[in-house]
Amino acid sequence: MLSVFYQVLIQPIDVRLRKKGIKNITFIPHHKIHLIPLHALHNSGCYVIGDYTVNYSPSFSILNLCTQSKKHEAKFDQILIIANPDNSLAYAEVEARQISSLFKESRILTQDADPFTVLSSIGDYHCIHFSCHGSFREDSTLKVGLRLAATQNHTGFLSLNQIVSEAKLPIGSTVVLSCCDSIRTVLQETDEFIGLPNAFLIARASNVIGSLWSIDDLSTTLLMMQFYEKIKQGETHEAALRQAQIWLLSIxxxxxxxxxxxxxxxxxxxxxxxxxxxxxxxxxxxxxxxxxxxxxxxxxxxxx
Known part of the structure; x- marks a missing residue:
């Protein structure tokens, strides 16, 4: 199926891109196409990321917002990690320890990562990494969010609406959603997509990394380790993700x-x-x- 989409979507423009020497592509997928990993389309096993660094945006307006935030990009030397807040993910805390060791300043929240604590902490860090369960429902934005630690007074569900209204990130910060279905979006009648990426970008992040489907714990841990190592070496987020993905599929x-x-x-x-x-x-x-x-x-x- 991915090869069929390659023939329809990529092959018609590939020659022109190569002639112009273009190596970076930003996709703004329409409708259900946003569910397809366009960077993984391939021609006889040769994936798009083998030739191009790929980025995505939900819309032109969001892309413009991110461009403005990028001008104030935060330093990438601090990280807040929310790991295994409901104590159900085998590799999440391992992933957190590995990632935190790469940063000058880091803080790991585990079973104390309730929504109030997270929302009151994220404004102090340039990078926020969530390693938890994501929640997604195609029919309702009210069911889209992150499952954090519960308290006596709260279920632990951090909703999309809460992120939009209450999250205040440093301008130009990065959010990594190492969670299942974390960047799937709800299609509105206006053809606008609403999801966690939009929420964090509206909250002043310039970049969000997340997943389209339920992910494997071990491979995700390895991918994230490589991603952050490349970031610390000075790569852009999209280039670091591309290199980490090529490393993982090739090893x-x-x-x-x-x-x-x-x-x-x-x-x-x-x-x-x-x-x-x-x-x-x-x-x-x-x-x-x-x-x-x-x-x-x-x-x-x-x-x-």
């Missing part, structure tokens, strides 16, 4: 063993155990365990 069993060996001192002990169990179950060194788009293509860069 073999043998490469992973080498990578674990080279990063012994950096890797969380729990993550090393998970990885070694996975690798010992793979029969051949040449197997690419995360090659399927299921493992890497869900994540998109939205904004500017």
């Amino acid at each position: 073999t069993r043998k490469d992973l063993f080498t990578w674990i060996s080279e990063n012994q001192s950096f890797l969380d002990p729990t993550l090393k155990v998970y990885l070694q169990r996975l690798l010992h179950a793979i029969p051949s060194d040449d197997v690419h365990p995360f090659q399927s788009p299921f493992y890497w293509a869900a994540f998109c860069s939205i904004g500017q």
Whole structure:
């Protein structure tokens, strides 16, 4: 199916893009096309991200808003991580520990990450990373949000409407939604898309990273580690995501063993155990365990 969409959507413009030397594409998908990972379309196994750095925007107006926020882009040396707030995600806190080690200043909220605490904290950080459950309903924006820690007085559900009305992010900040279905959007009668990306961009973020479907815990942890390492090396968000996705889909069993060996001192002990169990179950060194788009293509860069 992804190859069919490539022939319809990409092939007609590919020659012109190459002639003009264009390497960066921003897609503003119409209607149900926003559910398709356009960066994962391929021609005989050659994916779009092999040739282009891909970014998305829900609309021209949101893209313009992000462009203005980008002019005030915050420094990328602080991070607030919301990890496993309802205590149901096996890899979330491992992911959080790995990511926090890359930053000069970091704070991890786990089972204390209720909506009030999160909303009162996010204004102090340049990057906000959510590793939790997302909630999505096609028929109602009221059911779109993030499942955080519950309290005696609150269910723990942080709704899209709350984010729009109460979240105050530093201008030009980055939000990473390492959650299932986190960038799926509700189509309004006006053809406008409403979802978590819009909410955080309206709250002054310039870029949101999130997923189109239910994601695998282990592959997501590896992808996020690579993404943040590339960011710290100076790459843009969309370029860092592209490089992380190419790394994940290309890596073999043998490469992973080498990578674990080279990063012994950096890797969380729990993550090393998970990885070694996975690798010992793979029969051949040449197997690419995360090659399927299921493992890497869900994540998109939205904004500017």
